[in-house]
Amino acid sequence: xxxxNQPRTMRSRLFAGTLAAGxxxxxxxxxxxxxxxxxxxxxxxxxxxxxxPSFADLVEKVSPAVVSVRVDETMKPAADDGDDQMQSPxxxxxxDHPLRRFFDIPGAPGFxxxxxxxxxxxxxVAQGSGFFISEDGYLxxxxxxxxxxxxxxVVMDDxxxxxxxxxxxxxxxxxxxxxxxxDQKFTYVGWGDDSKVRVGDWVxxxxxxxxxxxxxxxxxxxxxxxxIGAGPYDDFLQIDAAVNRGNSGGPDFNLNGEVVGINxxxxxxxxxxxxxxxxxxxxxxxxxxxxxxxxxxxxRGWLGVQIAPVTDDIAEAVxxxxxxxxxxxxxxxxxxxxxxxxQTGDVITxxxxxxxxxxxxxxxxxxxxxxxxxxxxxxxxxxxxxxIDVTLGNLSALxxxxxxxxxxxxxxxxxxxxxxxxGLTLTPSEDGQGVVVTDIDPDSTAAEKGMQPGDVIVSVxxxxxxxxxxxxxxxxxxxxxxxxxxxxxxxxxxQNRFVALPLSKS
Numbered sequence: 118x119x120x121x122n123q124p125r126t127m128r129s130r131l132f133a134g135t136l137a138a139g140x141x142x143x144x145x146x147x148x149x150x151x152x153x154x155x156x157x158x159x160x161x162x163x164x165x166x167x168x169x170p171s172f173a174d175l176v177e178k179v180s181p182a183v184v185s186v187r188v189d190e191t192m193k194p195a196a197d198d199g200d201d202q203m204q205s206p207x208x209x210x211x212x213d214h215p216l217r218r219f220f221d222i223p224g225a226p227g228f229x230x231x232x233x234x235x236x237x238x239x240x241x242v243a244q245g246s247g248f249f250i251s252e253d254g255y256l257x258x259x260x261x262x263x264x265x266x267x268x269x270x271v272v273m274d275d276x277x278x279x280x281x282x283x284x285x286x287x288x289x290x291x292x293x294x295x296x297x298x299x300d301q302k303f304t305y306v307g308w309g310d311d312s313k314v315r316v317g318d319w320v321x322x323x324x325x326x327x328x329x330x331x332x333x334x335x336x337x338x339x340x341x342x343x344x345i346g347a348g349p350y351d352d353f354l355q356i357d358a359a360v361n362r363g364n365s366g367g368p369d370f371n372l373n374g375e376v377v378g379i380n381x382x383x384x385x386x387x388x389x390x391x392x393x394x395x396x397x398x399x400x401x402x403x404x405x406x407x408x409x410x411x412x413x414x415x416x417r418g419w420l421g422v423q424i425a426p427v428t429d430d431i432a433e434a435v436x437x438x439x440x441x442x443x444x445x446x447x448x449x450x451x452x453x454x455x456x457x458x459x460q461t462g463d464v465i466t467x468x469x470x471x472x473x474x475x476x477x478x479x480x481x482x483x484x485x486x487x488x489x490x491x492x493x494x495x496x497x498x499x500x501x502x503x504x505i506d507v508t509l510g511n512l513s514a515l516x517x518x519x520x521x522x523x524x525x526x527x528x529x530x531x532x533x534x535x536x537x538x539x540g541l542t543l544t545p546s547e548d549g550q551g552v553v554v555t556d557i558d559p560d561s562t563a564a565e566k567g568m569q570p571g572d573v574i575v576s577v578x579x580x581x582x583x584x585x586x587x588x589x590x591x592x593x594x595x596x597x598x599x600x601x602x603x604x605x606x607x608x609x610x611x612q613n614r615f616v617a618l619p620l621s622k623s
């Protein structure tokens with residue numbers, strides 16, 4: 118028995134040793150190493166990545182200054198035209214008809230004693246966003262948020278509500294200033310320097326989209342200086358942060374927690390966010406809001422000119438080295454510009470020595486001046502620069518009545534004559550002021566530049582014309598002076614514009 122137990126003990130030890138070798142990873146068999154368990158590679162690891170930006174600290178600090186603005190509106194009832202659509206459709210039913218109980222409600226249309234067609238005023242509620250700019254309760258929003266409102270309620274980040282009053286609004290820049298009177302100090306935010314904002318910089322938008330309350334989105338500045346056709350003061354920041362209805366009047370912050378823009382419009386075929394939002398720059402808003410705070414309105418300087426861009430062709434025609442500035446046409450009525458000697462055809466190139474690059478820039482610079490201010494206007498006239506002193510008028514007091522000249526008779530005169538090389542058929546104007554374009558070759562350069570039958574050529578290169586011969590002489594003079602284009606002043610109704618035609622095509 119002892120002898121039989123000894124081999125089993127040896128066999129057990131051999132098995133244990135083999136198992137140990139297998140656990141170690143291999144056993145020798147016939148001089149070869151055999152794996153008994155799989156060997157795994159090290160798990161994938163990456164060194165700590167660069168920390169992505171978090172806006173949590175910024176949002177925590179600025180959110181108490183951002184509010185929802187609720188506006189109560191009273192909607193006027195439709196006019197009573199004797200055929201009120203709201204009148205009961207069952208008005209002709211007999212008095213004892215069982216259906217009458219469904220509409221015989223006191224005050225309802227058709228109820229006995231209710232005047233026919235009379236409707237009660239309806240109330241609506243609009244919502245937007247805003248933000249405090251002072252601890253004593255002044256806050257900024259959009260004009261279109263408060264427009265038409267009768268009562269204003271400010272809803273704080275913590276849900277607290279306060280009544281507010283409207284201090285003033287400015288339709289031209291779509292800004293408004295509200296004031297909350299309460300026995301407390303409000304958290305407020307400051308203005309940033311939008312001139313330092315670059316395309317690609319981060320911005321954080323805080324507001325009240327769709328009435329949901331405080332909502333934060335982030336994105337970058339997509340473009341600056343955008344003109345969206347809202348008015349002469351267009352100079353919007355374009356951002357790609359998610360901005361929706363209800364965000365209007367809400368701030369866009371830089372990473373320092375400063376307001377660099379105020380959301381005011383979105384581009385959206387669907388009405389929702391598509392990543393294109395427009396914000397009023399802080400530099401524009403700051404000045405307007407300060408004026409609203411001090412005066413309750415915004416007073417702007419008024420020069421009194423109609424202006425158009427200087428194209429390359431116009432610059433060539435008048436002898437300017439660069440296509441900068443704004444070319445002038447004067448309206449029929451007397452204005453600060455006409456009183457000071459500015460003339461139709463002048464190109465305004467600078468205001469107080471600061472170069473003007475476009476009509477929009479000129480409008481903003483003049484609008485930023487107070488009425489009654491004297492400004493130095495630099496104009497380009499007759500191949501040289503002149504400086505003219507102008508005392509600005511008050512834009513808010515401007516009488517914008519339409520001119521009565523818009524309905525002039527445009528009968529085609531007889532005996533027209535052709536202006537060779539330009540594809541224009543001309544005849545003297547019946548009032549003796551200019552030459553009428555009665556026909557135009559659709560393949561001509563003149564047609565390509567926008568000239569059309571009915572246009573009255575008032576002047577060429579600043580010289581008044583009354584006949585086809587005057588036009589031809591002005592073109593010859595321009596060619597002899599070395600110019601490559603001629604500048605035509607055109608009138609259509611009460612509107613003036615300029616077109617430059619290359620002399621090489623004559």
